[in-house]
Amino acid sequence: MQERHEENSLESFSGAKAARLDAVELDVQFSKDGEIIVFHDYDMDRLCGVTGSPWDYTLAELKAFRIGKRRETIPTIEEVMDAMGNFPIYIELKTIDDEGGLVNYGIEEPLARIIAGRESSMYRFLSFNPLSLRRLKELNPGFIVGLNVSPETIRYYGEIDLDMIRRFSVDFVQPEISMYLEGGISGIENKGVQIIPWTVNTVDEAKACMERGASGVISDLPLKLKDMIRGE
Numbered sequence: 001m002q003e004r005h006e007e008n009s010l011e012s013f014s015g016a017k018a019a020r021l022d023a024v025e026l027d028v029q030f031s032k033d034g035e036i037i038v039f040h041d042y043d044m045d046r047l048c049g050v051t052g053s054p055w056d057y058t059l060a061e062l063k064a065f066r067i068g069k070r071r072e073t074i075p076t077i078e079e080v081m082d083a084m085g086n087f088p089i090y091i092e093l094k095t096i097d098d099e100g101g102l103v104n105y106g107i108e109e110p111l112a113r114i115i116a117g118r119e120s121s122m123y124r125f126l127s128f129n130p131l132s133l134r135r136l137k138e139l140n141p142g143f144i145v146g147l148n149v150s151p152e153t154i155r156y157y158g159e160i161d162l163d164m165i166r167r168f169s170v171d172f173v174q175p176e177i178s179m180y181l182e183g184g185i186s187g188i189e190n191k192g193v194q195i196i197p198w199t200v201n202t203v204d205e206a207k208a209c210m211e212r213g214a215s216g217v218i219s220d221l222p223l224k225l226k227d228m229i230r231g232e
Contacts, residue, residue, distance in 0.1 A: 006047070008038045009072035013080050021222050023088035025126070028077050028111065030104045035059040036077045036111060042097055048074075055104065078114060089123050092148065093136075096129035100156050108132055112139040128153045130168035137169040146172040146196070151179050161187040174198055174218065181208055189213060203228045 005012035008026055016024045027040040032055055044050045044057075048065040057065075062074050080089070093111070097103050115123060125136050125145045133145040147170045149160060157164065160173065165188060172194035175185050180197040189195065190213060197209050198218035206225060209217050219225050 006068035006070050006072045009067050010075040011072050017087050025090040027092045027094050029054045029094045031059045033058045038075050092126040093132045095132045108135045134168045144171045146174050148174045150176040160185045
């Protein structure tokens with residue numbers, strides 16, 4: 001039986017590396033004392049059972065919390081990079097909240113400094129906030145950046161077309177799967193822009209994405225999906 005770890009835990013990333021997946025995706029935010037941690041939600045309740053946001057706690061305080069039923073720990077981005085070595089990592093900057101407000105302001109600069117001492121070709125950068133992506137490109141034109149797109153967040157930046165892609169120096173786009181399959185980003189399809197939809201958890205979804213021309217898919221269940229595809 002495949003072991004399932006908690007999201008964004010150090011154990012989950014190590015498991016993905018051991019399983020020889022193509023890459024992992026993670027989310028980065030600030031702690032109260034300015035450390036870059038790996039954590040998805042803007043509040044601590046769902047995963048840790050405590051009130052407040054990640055940036056309300058110091059790194060030492062966050063390290064005392066445990067994620068989910070498996071009681072795994074919240075890592076820093078550097079801890080994940082050290083554990084993964086030369087393994088591809090997609091890093092999502094959590095810099096826009098559910099209402100379109102800016103959060104984790106200025107995380108681009110310290111993240112770029114961390115990457116500067118490592119093999120930068122191993123990393124790709126994501127955000128729902130195109131301003132964060134453009135800022136990363138300003139800091140290092142060699143960074144590869146991708147725009148996350150959903151029906152909810154598209155209102156922040158309007159239609160996804162080639163002009164928008166060029167304006168924010170976007171290299172690839174990651175749309176929510178139903179939006180992708182329903183033609184919500186048709187303005188950039190078949191025009192040389194890599195498209196990697198999320199979250200794809202069934203064989204039928206994966207096939208539909210590939211038939212439409214996706215460059216890859218993002219899944220919560222990569223090992224299960226891989227096994228199902230092989231078993232057909």
